[in-house]
Amino acid sequence: MLYFYLCSTFVLLSAFVVLKKVKLKRKVTMGSWLSYLWWGGDPDVVNPQSGLTRREIYAVQQSWAPVYANSIANGTELLKRFFRSYPETKEFFKMIRKSSEEDYSQNPQFKAHVINLMSSINLAVNNLNQPEVVAALMNKLGESHGRRKIQKEHFYYLKDVIVKMFIEVLKLEGATLAAWGKTVDFWYKHIFETLNNADAR
Structure with a gap:
């Protein structure tokens, strides 16, 4: 269970870093992460x-x-x-x-x-x-x-x-x-x- 939690946290942190790198101008939320991933980039x-x-x-x-x-x-x-x-x-x-x-x-x-x-x-x-x-x-x-x-x-x-x-x-x-x-x-x-x-x- 602890391993799963650590992996999930790592994935979320990695996604946050990716979003920072592409310099998204709007506030980053869980919804915007999902939207970004669904569109394959900023829509x-x-x-x-x-x-x-x-x-x-x-x-x-x-x-x-x-x-x-x-x-x-x-x-x-x-x-x-x-x-x-x-x-x-x-x-x-x-x-x-x-x-x-x-x-x-x-x-x-x-x-x-x-x-x-x-x-x-x-x-x-x-x-x-x-x-x-x-x-x-x-x-x-x-x-x-x-x-x-x-x-x-x-x-x-x-x-x-x-x-x-x-x-x-x-x-x-x-x-x-x-x-x-x-x-x-x-x-x-x-x-x-x-x-x-x-x-x-």
């Missing part, structure tokens, strides 16, 4: 590459999970809203350029594009805790879209549609929406790096 420290905190990443991932659970239906709805709001963007989609909305879901090429879109977003969301990996994924996305002559404004159109859809369908509150805004800005920064390069070639 509100901003990652210098992504601009996101652990708490914001968690909010984005949690709100994305139900969307991806029905990815084809939600991806199709997203693109329908995109084309309604910005009909000129249909020109980039040869497979449905002259089709009506009702025909989209019957088109296998369109369905493949929806799957590709939602899978790309899912990869980017699930790897937000590895911003260097996400940056590389977005660079590749920028290259492929640059070759198709897609411009920055088209990406901003899509962001506008995503935000409106999330507000309407998911009823997201302000902090989660703000986290999504920062996430998309991080993605776009790296998409635009290679999108611009593709334009210059």
Whole structure:
């Protein structure tokens, strides 16, 4: 029993020393120790590459999970809203350029594009805790879209549609929406790096 007590005391003292070393600015309590350990660090420290905190990443991932659970239906709805709001963007989609909305879901090429879109977003969301990996994924996305002559404004159109859809369908509150805004800005920064390069070639 005494051995167990000494071990427990040592673990608590070690945790206290670790917290002191990282210079936590708020008062250290048992609750903050547990929170710190659960988050894997201070949940509100901003990652210098992504601009996101652990708490914001968690909010984005949690709100994305139900969307991806029905990815084809939600991806199709997203693109329908995109084309309604910005009909000129249909020109980039040869497979449905002259089709009506009702025909989209019957088109296998369109369905493949929806799957590709939602899978790309899912990869980017699930790897937000590895911003260097996400940056590389977005660079590749920028290259492929640059070759198709897609411009920055088209990406901003899509962001506008995503935000409106999330507000309407998911009823997201302000902090989660703000986290999504920062996430998309991080993605776009790296998409635009290679999108611009593709334009210059």
